[in-house]
Amino acid sequence: MPKRPDNDAPEVSAPERSTSGRAGRGEGRLADVEDAALTLFAEYGFHGTTMKDIAGALKMRAPSLYSHVASKQALLEMIVVSMHEMADRELRAALASTEDVAEQLRRAVEAHVRFHALHPRHWKISSREVIHLEEPAKSKVRGMRREFEALMIETIERGVERGCFDVASPKMTVYAMLRMSAGVGQWYRPDGEFSHAEIARYYGELVLRMVGHREPH
Amino acid sequence: MPKRPDNDAPEVSAPERSTSGRAGRGEGRLADVEDAALTLFAEYGFHGTTMKDIAGALKMRAPSLYSHVASKQALLEMIVVSMHEMADRELRAALASTEDVAEQLRRAVEAHVRFHALHPRHWKISSREVIHLEEPAKSKVRGMRREFEALMIETIERGVERGCFDVASPKMTVYAMLRMSAGVGQWYRPDGEFSHAEIARYYGELVLRMVGHREPH
DNA sequence: CCTACCGATCGGTAGG
DNA sequence: CCTACCGATCGGTAGG
Missing domain, CATH: 1.10.357.10 (Tetracycline Repressor, domain 2)
Incomplete structure (x- = not known):
C-alpha cells in the first residue's frame, strides 16, 4: 500500500489561496484542483490517488470536487x-x-x-x-x-x-x-x-x- | 476506468503450460505468477491491476495466488x-x-x-x-x-x-x-x-x- | 461547499 | 487449488 496522507478530515497543508492568484473561489478553483491532481498523480499514480486525496489537499471533501470537474x-x-x-x-x-x-x-x-x-x-x-x-x-x-x-x-x-x-x-x-x-x-x-x-x-x-x-x- | 479483461470466471487465454517449462504445478508456478504480473503491471500499472486479474490470466481464482506469493x-x-x-x-x-x-x-x-x-x-x-x-x-x-x-x-x-x-x-x-x-x-x-x-x-x-x-x- | 449514502470492488483470510 | 467471506475503500450521486 502506498503511503499517502490520510485525509479523514480536511488538512492544513494546502494552498492558502488560489494558485492562479484569484480569490480562492470561482473559476480559479479549477486550476487549484488541477494543480493538486498534478502533484498527487505524479507522486502516487492515477490509480494510487483518490478523489478524497485531491480534495484533502485543497481542504475540501471529495464530493465538492465534482462542482469543478466532471470526473477523475x-x-x-x-x-x-x-x-x-x-x-x-x-x-x-x-x-x-x-x-x-x-x-x-x-x-x-x-x-x-x-x-x-x-x-x-x-x-x-x-x-x-x-x-x-x-x-x-x-x-x-x-x-x-x-x-x-x-x-x-x-x-x-x-x-x-x-x-x-x-x-x-x-x-x-x-x-x-x-x-x-x-x-x-x-x-x-x-x-x-x-x-x-x-x-x-x-x-x-x-x-x-x-x-x-x-x-x- | 482502465479497460482490462473482466475475470468473473477463469478464462482461456492463459499459458497452457508453465512458462518455465515445468509441468504446470510445483515451484514453476511462481514463475508463471511473476510473468503474468509482469505483463499486467506493465500494461495497467500496479494499482490498475488486481490479484483477480493476475489469477484470471492463469485460469485461477485470486485466493489461490497466495499459496505461491505472500502478497501483491x-x-x-x-x-x-x-x-x-x-x-x-x-x-x-x-x-x-x-x-x-x-x-x-x-x-x-x-x-x-x-x-x-x-x-x-x-x-x-x-x-x-x-x-x-x-x-x-x-x-x-x-x-x-x-x-x-x-x-x-x-x-x-x-x-x-x-x-x-x-x-x-x-x-x-x-x-x-x-x-x-x-x-x-x-x-x-x-x-x-x-x-x-x-x-x-x-x-x-x-x-x-x-x-x-x-x-x- | 457539505453530509449521507450508493453499488462495486479491493487485497487478503478462513477453512477446507 | 477452491468457495465463502471479511473490513476497507473506491468513484460518484442525491439532495440540500
Missing part, C-alpha cells in the same frame, strides 16, 4: 492533453525562430529540456498514464506524439540533405534525443547542482554531437 | 529487485570484458540497450512503481540505481583522464545516455524496422559521439 478521468485528460499542446507550441516556436537547421535543432532541444525541467509532473503523468485515458483522448494524444516526433525527424533529415548533419537513422536519433531530454524532468532539481539553463545548453551540445554537426557555433 | 507487494518487489540485479550483472560483465575504456563504454551501452529491448516490462514497472515499494525494498533499489550510475560515471571519467573522451560533465552525460537507452524498451518491437542488435550498435555509436571519442574503431 476528465482531470487526467486535462493534464495530458494540455501538456502535449504546450510542448508542441514550444517546438514549433523553436523551429520557426531561425533558418539555420543546426540552430533549429539546438533550440528545439533546449526548449524541450527546459520544458521537462519546469513541468516534471506533466510528463511523469503523461508517460505512465496514457494507457488509462479513455477514447477519444487516448488516440488524440498518441497522434500528437507522432506529429511531434515527425517534426523532429524532418528537421534532422533537412540537416542531412543540406550536408550539415551526418546521421544514419534520423528516426532512432530522434527517439534517443527525445527520451534523454524528457528524462531531465526526473532528475533535475531547482536547488541542485545544475540550473535548467545549464542543462538545456549541455543537452543541446550533446545532440549536435549525436547528429555529427561540425561547423563552429 | 511481494510480487512487485521480486520484479523490481530482480531487474536491477540483472542489469547490474550485465554492466559489470561489459566493463570487465576489455581494458579499452571506449570499448567498455560501447559494450556497456550495447548491453544496456539490449537489456531494455528484451525486458521492456521490467523497466516500465520499475521506473513507475518504485514509489509504491515498501521499505526496505525501496531504499535498496534506489541504492542499486545510484551504484549503477556511479559505475558509468567512473567509466567516463576514466576515459577523460586517459584523454580519449572530451566530456564537460560526466554526470549529465550519464543521465542522458541511461535515459535514452532505457527508452528503447518503450518503442522497440521485435517485428519492427530495426533489430535489437542494430539498435544496440547504433546507440553505442551515438554515445561515443556524445563523449567526443575520436579514434577510429
Whole structure:
C-alpha cells in the first residue's frame, strides 16, 4: 500500500489561496484542483490517488470536487492533453525562430529540456498514464506524439540533405534525443547542482554531437 | 476506468503450460505468477491491476495466488529487485570484458540497450512503481540505481583522464545516455524496422559521439 | 461547499 | 487449488 496522507478530515497543508492568484473561489478553483491532481498523480499514480486525496489537499471533501470537474478521468485528460499542446507550441516556436537547421535543432532541444525541467509532473503523468485515458483522448494524444516526433525527424533529415548533419537513422536519433531530454524532468532539481539553463545548453551540445554537426557555433 | 479483461470466471487465454517449462504445478508456478504480473503491471500499472486479474490470466481464482506469493507487494518487489540485479550483472560483465575504456563504454551501452529491448516490462514497472515499494525494498533499489550510475560515471571519467573522451560533465552525460537507452524498451518491437542488435550498435555509436571519442574503431 | 449514502470492488483470510 | 467471506475503500450521486 502506498503511503499517502490520510485525509479523514480536511488538512492544513494546502494552498492558502488560489494558485492562479484569484480569490480562492470561482473559476480559479479549477486550476487549484488541477494543480493538486498534478502533484498527487505524479507522486502516487492515477490509480494510487483518490478523489478524497485531491480534495484533502485543497481542504475540501471529495464530493465538492465534482462542482469543478466532471470526473477523475476528465482531470487526467486535462493534464495530458494540455501538456502535449504546450510542448508542441514550444517546438514549433523553436523551429520557426531561425533558418539555420543546426540552430533549429539546438533550440528545439533546449526548449524541450527546459520544458521537462519546469513541468516534471506533466510528463511523469503523461508517460505512465496514457494507457488509462479513455477514447477519444487516448488516440488524440498518441497522434500528437507522432506529429511531434515527425517534426523532429524532418528537421534532422533537412540537416542531412543540406550536408550539415551526418546521421544514419534520423528516426532512432530522434527517439534517443527525445527520451534523454524528457528524462531531465526526473532528475533535475531547482536547488541542485545544475540550473535548467545549464542543462538545456549541455543537452543541446550533446545532440549536435549525436547528429555529427561540425561547423563552429 | 482502465479497460482490462473482466475475470468473473477463469478464462482461456492463459499459458497452457508453465512458462518455465515445468509441468504446470510445483515451484514453476511462481514463475508463471511473476510473468503474468509482469505483463499486467506493465500494461495497467500496479494499482490498475488486481490479484483477480493476475489469477484470471492463469485460469485461477485470486485466493489461490497466495499459496505461491505472500502478497501483491511481494510480487512487485521480486520484479523490481530482480531487474536491477540483472542489469547490474550485465554492466559489470561489459566493463570487465576489455581494458579499452571506449570499448567498455560501447559494450556497456550495447548491453544496456539490449537489456531494455528484451525486458521492456521490467523497466516500465520499475521506473513507475518504485514509489509504491515498501521499505526496505525501496531504499535498496534506489541504492542499486545510484551504484549503477556511479559505475558509468567512473567509466567516463576514466576515459577523460586517459584523454580519449572530451566530456564537460560526466554526470549529465550519464543521465542522458541511461535515459535514452532505457527508452528503447518503450518503442522497440521485435517485428519492427530495426533489430535489437542494430539498435544496440547504433546507440553505442551515438554515445561515443556524445563523449567526443575520436579514434577510429 | 457539505453530509449521507450508493453499488462495486479491493487485497487478503478462513477453512477446507 | 477452491468457495465463502471479511473490513476497507473506491468513484460518484442525491439532495440540500
